[in-house]
Amino acid sequence: MRIPTFLKWAGGKRRVIADLEELFPPKINRYFEPFLGGGSIFFFIKQKYNPEFCMLSDINKDLIETYKAVRDKSKELIIFLDYFKKKNSEKFYYNIREKFNKNEIKGLKRCAAFIYLNKTCFNGLYRVNSKNKFNVPYGKYKNPEIYNKNNIILASQLLKGVKIKHQDYRKILTYIKRKDFIYLDPCYDPIKRTSFTNYTPKRFCEEDRIELLRFISLLNKKGAYICLSNNNLPEIRNLYSGFNIKKILVSRSINSNSKGRGGVTELVISNY
Numbered sequence: 593m594r595i596p597t598f599l600k601w602a603g604g605k606r607r608v609i610a611d612l613e614e615l616f617p618p619k620i621n622r623y624f625e626p627f628l629g630g631g632s633i634f635f636f637i638k639q640k641y642n643p644e645f646c647m648l649s650d651i652n653k654d655l656i657e658t659y660k661a662v663r664d665k666s667k668e669l670i671i672f673l674d675y676f677k678k679k680n681s682e683k684f685y686y687n688i689r690e691k692f693n694k695n696e697i698k699g700l701k702r703c704a705a706f707i708y709l710n711k712t713c714f715n716g717l718y719r720v721n722s723k724n725k726f727n728v729p730y731g732k733y734k735n736p737e738i739y740n741k742n743n744i745i746l747a748s749q750l751l752k753g754v755k756i757k758h759q760d761y762r763k764i765l766t767y768i769k770r771k772d773f774i775y776l777d778p779c780y781d782p783i784k785r786t787s788f789t790n791y792t793p794k795r796f797c798e799e800d801r802i803e804l805l806r807f808i809s810l811l812n813k814k815g816a817y818i819c820l821s822n823n824n825l826p827e828i829r830n831l832y833s834g835f836n837i838k839k840i841l842v843s844r845s846i847n848s849n850s851k852g853r854g855g856v857t858e859l860v861i862s863n864y
Contacts, residue, residue: 593639596743596750598662598707599655600716601630601636605777605821608858611637611840615860617817621645622772626761628655631747633775638750646765649757654706656758661703665793672704673739680738685712685730693725711738762807766852770815777821778804811862820861832861 595606605612620641625634628650650656653773661669676688688705691697697705710718713728721727724820761778768774779800811818817842822828824839838860 593636594743595632595635596740596746597630597632597635597657598631598739598743599710599718601820602717602756603777603841604631604632607831608840608842609633610862612819612821613640614837615819615862617773617864620773622774623647623771624764624768624774625777626650626759626764626774627776627778628652628659629777631659633777635750636652637775638754642833643773645755646753647755647757647760649761649764650824651758651760653758654702656756658703658706659751659849660754661700662697662744662747663756665700666748668700669704670739670741670744671714672701673707673731673744676704676708677738680708680712680736681734682730685709689726694773708738712736744811752758761804765807765810767815768811768814768816772814773817773819774811775819775821776804777810801827801831808863809859818861818863820857822861824859827857828861832859836862836864 597604597606608656612633613636615761616637620643622645623634623641623643624647625631626649628634628648631648634646637643640794662665682854688697689709692702692705693708696801709726709728710716711725712731712733714729716731717728719728736816742755761776764774808818808820818835820832839857840860841855842858843855
């Protein structure tokens with residue numbers, strides 16, 4: 593099965609789909625993914641289970657607008673991406689990054705710029721500072737694949753009819769019905785203070801961890817099927833002691849230090 597991800601995303605689940613699939617429900621009619629990121633789990637579930645209803649959402653507006661552009665205007669998006677690919681250089685990158693942060697690039701071109709910056713920045717790392725400015729330096733790749741036309745086209749096809757919303761993860765509660773399946777891959781609780789968690793200006797903290805548990809408890813009361821990924825930490829295991837917890841080995845390919853990349857253990861938490 594081809595998984596047409598068009599973005600690089602820290603913590604992406606593309607490499608562990610087979611491990612996660614073993615833990616998914618046997619049937620999925622309605623699917624929700626409120627921490628979207630790279631979307632590899634959605635692209636897998638859409639092709640394997642073909643749910644009758646899917647809702648993808650995230651608090652990152654540029655991410656969501658880019659998914660909408662892929663869904664609705666893939667051909668026009670590819671034209672902009674081709675332009676960025678031809679113009680790519682270190683000087684061009686910093687010029688686009690500055691204009692992107694000043695909100696001088698808008699509409700479909702902004703979505704293309706979002707993909708371009710993601711694919712050419714250092715280590716494919718999406719990170720913003722406290723002022724919500726994308727601040728990752730140029731990656732200096734010899735020949736970066738800024739986009740794959742076939743992936744964009746397939747992703748567009750799979751996204752047809754899918755609800756894509758810019759919203760806080762808790763907003764999906766009003767849509768949830770019994771036996772809906774929700775996969776949650778939030779900003780992880782950091783293994784150490786310097787661990788990367790900055791997808792948004794606000795760093796994930798203990799208060800967020802408790803709020804996420806409260807939200808999952810509400811989903812559980814609604815009779816939904818819940819699957820949550822997180823780091824293998826004692827505090828996480830304690831918080832979710834009433835749920836089913838499995839461990840899987842994942843590969844971390846995004847790290848500023850190459851020695852920090854490699855296999856680590858993550859938790860997969862479910863209520864079924």
